[in-house]
Amino acid sequence: MQYSELKAFPTGFLWGASTSAYQAEGAWDEDGKSPSIIDQYEHPKEYADFKVASDHYHRYKEDIRLFAELGLKAYRFSIPWTRIIPGGTGPVNPAGIAHYQDVIRECRRYGIEPVVTMYHFDLPYCLEEKGGWGNRKTVQAFVEYGKALFTHFGSEVTYWLTINEQNTMILHPGAIGLPAGGKLPSKKELYQQNHHMMLAQAKVMKLCHEMCPQGKIGPALNLTAMYPASSSPEDSIAAHNWEVLRCWNFADVPVFGWYHPLAWRYLEDRGLAPEVEEEDRAILQGATPDFIAMNYYSTATIAASRGDASDVSARAGDQQIMLGEEGVYRAAENPFVSKTKYGWVIDPSGFRYTLRKVYERYHLPVLITENGIGAPDVIEDGQVHDDYRIAFIRDHLHAIRLAITDGVEVFGYCPWAALDVVSTHQGYQKRYGFLYVDRDEFDLKEMKRVKKDSFFWYQKVIEENGAFL
Ligand code: BGP
DSSP, X not given: OOOSSOOOOOTTOEEEEEOOHHHHTOOTTOTTOOOBHHHHSBOOTTSOOSSSTTOHHHHHHHHHHHHHHHTOSEEEEEOOHHHHOTTSSSOOOHHHHHHHHHHHHHHHHTTOEEEEEEESSOXXXXXXXXXXXXXXXXXXXXXXXXXXXXXXXXXXXXXXEEEETHHHHHHOGGGTOBOTTSOOOOHHHHHHHHHHHHHHHHHHHHHHHHHOTTOEEEEEEEOOOEEESSSOHHHHHHHHXXXXXXXXXXXXXXXXXXXXXXXXXXXXXXXXXXXXXXTHHHHHHTOOOSXXXXXXXXXXXXXXXXXXXXXXXXXXXXXXXXXXXXXXXXXXXXXXXXXOTTSOXXXXXXXXHHHHHHHHHHOOOEEEEEOOOOBOOOOBTTBOOOHHHHHHHHHHHHHHHHHHHHTOOEEEEOOBOSBOOOBTTTBTTSBOOSEEEEOOSSOOTTOEEEEOHHHHHHHHHHHTTTTTO
């Protein structure tokens, strides 16, 4: 669709940036924090682990000052359950509360809106030992944790994200890390975990609305439109299969209160449907999100399944992610898009297309909580020339502007990442930040923060409310 004039980014647009606690903070066992599953998972030995990361836990004041200099209007970060209730349930840790009160105060001091993720892959390990998300008791534990967050931070935080990328955790559990021994849960177990997460999410959304009158809460999912590999009707049906199973099913439950019909049929047919208790439908229908938070990196292209094991293949450049499912879909190449060095498709038009679909489906305002390009940035004479990042973000912001012109309500953009953080399985070889963190994989150096070229560019974008895009 061509327009005579593009709409401007709305006034008050939340120009932001994101991090997650385990990737940015370090201090993995300080101030009463207990280990999370992420701390206990097996990660590739050739890359940095999460023990020190970017030391954001100790340097948050300096970092937030730099975010203010960047001009951020919002900072999306996660609070780890393990710092707030180290035992998973039970007593609240005063040091954890004090720390995030201070982080939030620091943001507010500069007029930065804190956007808080309640759960970013980091279940307390003590709960994992009791069955983790497979154990229905974890639902109540999450509600207790939510209550602690709303009690202590509810008056200072407006935007809450329940669970980050539940769809990645359920569909690609290996991407988050491998449990000791390397054995991942079965699909049946994963869909039971999924159901419990859905219940936990619905309950904390309800609680948030009860406890925080000004609070707004929503799920943060990795959403992406799918293209059929050809105009063959079978390819279109396969692309729809995967779009439903990968994306819509995870957003339909919080918004509509029940599973997408096609997804539920898939689960039933394969013996994967979770055990559901009588009260569950009422719980899922008892709360709705205020917005959809969306992480967008790339699109996928899908061909019809051949119905055999050849449907499954590893994603190019990322062996941890297996694509395709026998009898459902297979991954295909798209000659119209480029890729990052790590094999991730670069597709700004796909961003506009995904935004249209999300808004058309849910009619809820959209907050972009992740988007960005991972690259092995190089520091030379104290400078980082990341023109590829500027190009990536410029093109994706232009796509948002087109989507806004299309009528989609987008109220903020928090790209990944505010500063360099540990990539989940590529360490510091793959960086995303506007601020370079000067450390190597194992040599921590001084971890000096260095403004990349993209920092100065994004600063100007924010200053002009995206007018020149
Ligand atoms: C998302 C996660 C983030 C972040 C990002 C980049 O799926 O929510 O935590 O890791 O992906 O991924 P990676 O670091 O693997 O490149």
